[in-house]
Amino acid sequence: KKPFRATVFLAMTVKTWEQGDLERARDMFEKFLRSGPWDGADWMQSYLRIGKRYLSDYNLLSSADVESEGKTRSEIENAIIKLEQLYESLQTTGRARFNVKVWQSVLRDRLRYLRNRKVDQGWSSLCSEIAGRHFVDGNFAVGAEALREIELKGSLERSQRAALLFFCAEAEIFLEDLIRVLGPGADGIELRTRDGERHVRVIGSQESGLMVEQGGAARSLDWKEIDPRSLLGLHRALIDKSTDDSARAKLLLNALAYGWLNDLIDESRGIAQELAGLRPDFSVQWEQILEDFGQ
Numbered sequence: 001k002k003p004f005r006a007t008v009f010l011a012m013t014v015k016t017w018e019q020g021d022l023e024r025a026r027d028m029f030e031k032f033l034r035s036g037p038w039d040g041a042d043w044m045q046s047y048l049r050i051g052k053r054y055l056s057d058y059n060l061l062s063s064a065d066v067e068s069e070g071k072t073r074s075e076i077e078n079a080i081i082k083l084e085q086l087y088e089s090l091q092t093t094g095r096a097r098f099n100v101k102v103w104q105s106v107l108r109d110r111l112r113y114l115r116n117r118k119v120d121q122g123w124s125s126l127c128s129e130i131a132g133r134h135f136v137d138g139n140f141a142v143g144a145e146a147l148r149e150i151e152l153k154g155s156l157e158r159s160q161r162a163a164l165l166f167f168c169a170e171a172e173i174f175l176e177d178l179i180r181v182l183g184p185g186a187d188g189i190e191l192r193t194r195d196g197e198r199h200v201r202v203i204g205s206q207e208s209g210l211m212v213e214q215g216g217a218a219r220s221l222d223w224k225e226i227d228p229r230s231l232l233g234l235h236r237a238l239i240d241k242s243t244d245d246s247a248r249a250k251l252l253l254n255a256l257a258y259g260w261l262n263d264l265i266d267e268s269r270g271i272a273q274e275l276a277g278l279r280p281d282f283s284v285q286w287e288q289i290l291e292d293f294g295q
Helices: 003-018 022-034 042-062 073-089 095-116 121-135 140-148 155-182 228-241 245-261 265-278 282-292
Strands: 186-192 198-206 209-214 217-222
Touching: 003 022, 003 042, 022 042, 042 073, 042 095, 073 095, 073 282, 121 140, 121 155, 140 155, 155 198, 155 228, 155 245, 155 282, 186 228, 198 217, 228 245, 245 265, 265 282
Parallel strands: none
Antiparallel strands: 186 198, 198 209, 209 217
C-alpha cells in the first residue's frame, strides 16, 4: 500500500546483501516476504519475486562446502566443480557470484599448495634408511620405534610418519599370521627369493623367516631374502579362505601395509581397492595417505 516505503526497504536489504552481511539480509528479505501478499499491487509482486530469488541464493550459498583444510586434492577438485555448478544456478548477480569465485580461488590456492609441497630431504633419507635396515628384514616394531625418535617440524612429515606407524602395526600382524600358518609346514606352495630361487616346500617358520627344504636339507630364509610379492601370494590364501567380511578386511589391511612398507605401491593400490569394497570408509583414509606421499 506504500510503494515508496517498500522500495526503500527493499533497496536497503539488497545493499546489506551486497555489502556481504548475508545473514542480516536474509532476515530482512524474510521479513519483507512475510508482509505480503498485497492483492492488486502488481509492483509488489515483482518485489516479492526479487526477494525469493535472494533467499533461494542464500540457501544455495549456505549449503556450499567451502572448507579447504583436511581435503585431498581430488576432494578439492570436486568441490571446485560443485561450486561452478552452484554459480550457474544462482538467480542473482553481484555478491552471491562474487562469494563463489572467492571460495573457488581459496580452494585453488590450497590445491596448488598440495601439488607443490615437498617433504624435507632429511626426512626422506631417514625413511629410506629405516626401510632398508628394518622393514626389509621384517622388523617393523623396531622400525616404528626408530620413526618415533625422529624430530619433525613439518605437518607433511608428521602425516607421513603417522601413516608409516599405522602400516608398521598392520605389517607385524601380516608376518605373525604367516608364521602361525606355516609353522607346521606346507607343501605345494611357491616361494621365491629376491634373487630368483624357487621353493615348493616350507617345513617350518620362525620369527626371522621361514624354513624350506632344499636338496633334502633344511635351509633358513630370512624375511629379507624372500621376495615380498611371494609372501603376498602366500598370504592371499588366507584372504581367499576367509568367509567373514570383517576378518577378510583385516587381512587385506595387513597385506596392504606389508606391501607398502616393501615399496610395492601398485600391489598396495590393488589391495586397497579390494578393501574399500568391504570398508567404504577406508577410501577416505587411503586417499589421504596417497595424497601425503605424493602418489
